[in-house]
Amino acid sequence: MMRTIKVMEILPEHALWECALAYRARLLSVYNSQIMLNQGNELDVLTALRTATAERHAELDTRTPLAAAAPDLRAYRAHLQLLEAWLAPVQPTLQLSLQGQADGPQQALPPRDYLALIRADLADPALSGLPPAALQPAKPWLQQDDAAYRWGVAYVVEGSQLGGAVLYKRLAERLAPHPLEYLRGEGSPGPRWQQFLAALRAAVVTPAQIEQACQGARQAFDSLIGLLNQQPAA
Numbered sequence: 053m054m055r056t057i058k059v060m061e062i063l064p065e066h067a068l069w070e071c072a073l074a075y076r077a078r079l080l081s082v083y084n085s086q087i088m089l090n091q092g093n094e095l096d097v098l099t100a101l102r103t104a105t106a107e108r109h110a111e112l113d114t115r116t117p118l119a120a121a122a123p124d125l126r127a128y129r130a131h132l133q134l135l136e137a138w139l140a141p142v143q144p145t146l147q148l149s150l151q152g153q154a155d156g157p158q159q160a161l162p163p164r165d166y167l168a169l170i171r172a173d174l175a176d177p178a179l180s181g182l183p184p185a186a187l188q189p190a191k192p193w194l195q196q197d198d199a200a201y202r203w204g205v206a207y208v209v210e211g212s213q214l215g216g217a218v219l220y221k222r223l224a225e226r227l228a229p230h231p232l233e234y235l236r237g238e239g240s241p242g243p244r245w246q247q248f249l250a251a252l253r254a255a256v257v258t259p260a261q262i263e264q265a266c267q268g269a270r271q272a273f274d275s276l277i278g279l280l281n282q283q284p285a286a
Contacts, residue, residue: 097256097265098249101207104266108273115280118219125227129179132234133187134283136170138276139209141192143167146206156199157206160251161244166209169234178230191279200261203252204268208276210248213241 113119117130143166146158173179220235256265 097203097253097262100262100266101204101269105208105269105273108270108277111277112273112280113215115277117283118223123223123226125179125230126182126185128223128227128230128232129174129182129185130283132170132174133185134276134279135212135234136167136174137189137191137279139167139170142205142209142272142275146202146209156202156255157210157248157251158202160255161210161248164238164244166213166234169237173230173232173234176230176233178227191275198264198268200256200264201268203256203261204265204270205272206248207252207265207269208272210241210245213237214245217241 117123117127117134120127123131146156216235216237217240220232220237223235224232252265256262
């Protein structure tokens with residue numbers, strides 16, 4: 053009579069546990085993807101964007117010039133130059149007056165010229181005594197004329213203002229008398245961010261739109277990380 057061979061007899065216990073964990077992770081991945089891409093409800097696009105950019109976001113949090121334990125004015129100047137090189141080719145795609153687009157995030161929020169704030173901070177007299185620094189040229193990156201894609205790019209640009217508010221509270225006294233206008237912005241970024249999220253959830257709802265938004269957000273992060281990789285070591 054043939055003997056039934058049990059899985060426990062040919063795999064050690066730790067291997068069975070690892071197989072179970074791997075299978076569970078695979079099921080969760082498929083389940084989460086179906087939830088984000090098939091339901092099309094309000095939470096889907098935000099969840100998808102957070103998932104698509106989490107690793108890139110975490111990398112930037114530890115690598116930007118202001119991530120140092122004790123950043124000084126030179127670090128702030130380097131931070132501004134990095135963002136200027138990043139936003140120069142990005143901002144025009146989000147502005148209706150420059151592109152003539154009738155859809156996308158430029159319709160959802162009052163226009164705000166982040167490049168102007170950055171350049172005003174770079175020209176502030178508080179930085180005039182610093183030794184010269186090599187400028188980082190802006191480099192165009194692949195962009196798409198798609199409203200959902202632009203929503204993804206705007207998600208990264210607008211979200212960066214939340215981090216700026218935190219940095220302002222941390223550095224305002226340390227870097228005085230520099231006014232840190234870019235980090236301070238125009239008051240609390242919370243209401244603007246909530247307005248943006250409401251418009252994002254209303255505009256990006258289908259699986260194809262959500263994927264385009266994620267592509268735009270990843271591209272925006274990758275462009276900034278690429279510029280960061282080119283910065284000379286401090």
